[in-house]
Amino acid sequence: MNKLNALILIFAALLFTNCFEDNDDIAATDNDINDFIYSGMNIFYLYKDNIPNLADNRFSNNAEYSAFLNNFESPFDLFNSFLYQPDTVDRFSWIVDDYLALEQQFQGNTITNGMEYALFAAPNSATEGFGVIRLVLPNSPADNAGLKRGDIFYAIDGQRLTNNNLRTLLGQDSYTLNLGFYNDKNTAETTDDSIDSLNEDIPVGKVQYTEDPIYDTQIINVGGENVGYLMYNGFTSGSENELNTVFADFKSNNVQHLVVDLRYNPGGSVSTTAYLASMITGQYTGEVFEKLIYNSTLQNNNTDFNFASKLDDGTTINSLGLNKIYVLATGSSASASEGLINGLEPYLENVVKIGSNTVGKTQASRTLYDSPDFARQGANPSHTYAMQPLIANGVNKNNETVPGDGLPPSIGFEYDENPLNYGVLGDVNEPMLALALADIEDSMAKFQAIKSKSAQSFKLLMESNELNPLEGGMIID
Numbered sequence: 001m002n003k004l005n006a007l008i009l010i011f012a013a014l015l016f017t018n019c020f021e022d023n024d025d026i027a028a029t030d031n032d033i034n035d036f037i038y039s040g041m042n043i044f045y046l047y048k049d050n051i052p053n054l055a056d057n058r059f060s061n062n063a064e065y066s067a068f069l070n071n072f073e074s075p076f077d078l079f080n081s082f083l084y085q086p087d088t089v090d091r092f093s094w095i096v097d098d099y100l101a102l103e104q105q106f107q108g109n110t111i112t113n114g115m116e117y118a119l120f121a122a123p124n125s126a127t128e129g130f131g132v133i134r135l136v137l138p139n140s141p142a143d144n145a146g147l148k149r150g151d152i153f154y155a156i157d158g159q160r161l162t163n164n165n166l167r168t169l170l171g172q173d174s175y176t177l178n179l180g181f182y183n184d185k186n187t188a189e190t191t192d193d194s195i196d197s198l199n200e201d202i203p204v205g206k207v208q209y210t211e212d213p214i215y216d217t218q219i220i221n222v223g224g225e226n227v228g229y230l231m232y233n234g235f236t237s238g239s240e241n242e243l244n245t246v247f248a249d250f251k252s253n254n255v256q257h258l259v260v261d262l263r264y265n266p267g268g269s270v271s272t273t274a275y276l277a278s279m280i281t282g283q284y285t286g287e288v289f290e291k292l293i294y295n296s297t298l299q300n301n302n303t304d305f306n307f308a309s310k311l312d313d314g315t316t317i318n319s320l321g322l323n324k325i326y327v328l329a330t331g332s333s334a335s336a337s338e339g340l341i342n343g344l345e346p347y348l349e350n351v352v353k354i355g356s357n358t359v360g361k362t363q364a365s366r367t368l369y370d371s372p373d374f375a376r377q378g379a380n381p382s383h384t385y386a387m388q389p390l391i392a393n394g395v396n397k398n399n400e401t402v403p404g405d406g407l408p409p410s411i412g413f414e415y416d417e418n419p420l421n422y423g424v425l426g427d428v429n430e431p432m433l434a435l436a437l438a439d440i441e442d443s444m445a446k447f448q449a450i451k452s453k454s455a456q457s458f459k460l461l462m463e464s465n466e467l468n469p470l471e472g473g474m475i476i477d
Helices: 003-012 030-044 062-069 075-081 099-106 166-170 240-252 270-280 296-301 336-344 431-441 444-452
Strands: 094-096 109-112 115-121 129-136 152-156 174-183 194-205 207-210 214-222 225-232 255-261 267-269 288-293 303-306 324-329 350-355 363-365 386-388 390-395 460-463 473-475
Touching: 030 062, 030 075, 030 296, 030 386, 075 094, 094 099, 099 386, 152 194, 166 460, 214 240, 214 255, 214 431, 225 240, 225 431, 240 255, 240 270, 255 431, 267 270, 267 336, 270 288, 270 303, 270 336, 288 336, 324 336, 324 431, 336 350, 336 390, 350 431, 431 444
Parallel strands: 225 255, 255 324, 267 473, 324 350, 363 473
Antiparallel strands: 094 386, 109 207, 115 129, 115 460, 129 152, 152 174, 174 194, 214 225, 288 303, 288 390, 363 390
16 A cells, blocks of 8 residues: 555545654755645645545555655745646645744734735836825724825835835835825826825834724714624634624624625635634524535545534524624625625525625645644644645535625626725715625615725735735635
C-alpha cells in the first residue's frame, strides 16, 4: 500500500500517525513541508476529484511520490499547482509561511493604519489614480490623525498615484498621505475635471490593532417604529456575546425592523454566522441554517449548522423573531456575509438586499497545520507553514449555493456607492441606510430622490482589502 492511501485510511479511522521525523531544533526541509502540503490537500481539498495529481492512486510507490515533491522549487509552487481553475473557481485557497501572524489576524489582530479605501482612475488621465477613504477604525492611527470617510488622497510621500505604483506606495508600514479634492472647475462638463491638491499632508503608520467587528449600532425611530442598525465588519469568532448584547438592546427597545450593514464585511466564522442568524430570527431553533458539503473522500464530515437558542457558553440568545430584514452589501461583502443572506432567504418572507453584487464565494476553508491530524496542537515546531484550502461548499437548507458572480441586490434596490458622496456611516442620511429607512417608511418620494443621485462613474483600480488577501473568508473553526 502506498503512503497516500495509507494516509487516507488512517484519517478515516481517526488514528493519525505523524509522517514527519523533524526534531525541535532541526529546520524542516522543503520536501518535509511538501509532504505536509500534499497529504493535506489529498485528504481535504474540496476540488480533489478535479486534480489528477491528487488522485489516491497517483503514485505507485514512495520513490515516485518523493520525486514528484522534489520537482517543485518551493512549497508555494506545489500548493498553487493543485488549485482548481484559480482564475474562476478557486480564487480563495492560500498558503502562508507564518501561521502565527495568520492566527492573530483571525482573532481580529492585524498590523494596520486603520483605514480602508478604494482606488479609482483619475478623471481625464490614462495613468493616474486617486484614493477615497471609505472606513476609519476608531482609535487607530488614521483616526487619531483626523482622517475620515470620504477624504481623497492623490499622492503618497509626494509621489502621484499611478497604475504602476499603487501597491508599492500603499504597502509601506508608514507613509504620508497627500490629500486632494475633486475639482469639477464649476462646469457641467467632465472633460476638464481633475484631482487637485489640498496642500494637506497626513503621516500615518501601521500598528498592532485589534478590531471590534461591531463598528456601529443605532436605534432609529421611523414613523413611530424602532429600526435597529448594525454595522458588522467581520464574523469574528468570539464576538458572539457582544453581538448578543446588541440584540438585547434591540429587543428591550422593541426593534421591529433591522438593517444589517455588511458592505465591507469579508466574512469569517461559520458558527458565528449561524449565531447572528439565530439572533435575527428565533422562531427556527433546531432547523438547518447552513450545510457544509465536503469532497467525495470526506462525505462523513458533512455538517449542518442549525439555528440555536443558546451560545456555546450556555447564554440564552436574544432573538428578535423577524420575518424581514434589510442587508446592505457591496462587492466587498464576501463569504460568511453571503452565507448569512443565503441561509436566511429560505426562511424569511423577505431579505431586502441593498447595494451591488457581492463577491460570490460559497466555499468554506480551514487552517491545516503540519500535525498528525492537521490541527494546531502538535504542529511541527520546525516550520510555520500552514494552508487555508477550500474544503467544503456552503449551501442553505435547499442546497442552494451563492452564485459565482455574487448575490445581486433586490430588484429596485440597486445602488453603487458614490466616492464623492459616501455619507457618514450610521447617519440616517447616508444613502444606503437611507434607502432602507425610506422603504420602511414607505416613502417612495424619499426613495426615488436617493436613487436619482446616481454615482459618478469612476473606474475602480483596487480596494484596500486586496493588499490583505488573507482577510475574511468563510472559516471552519
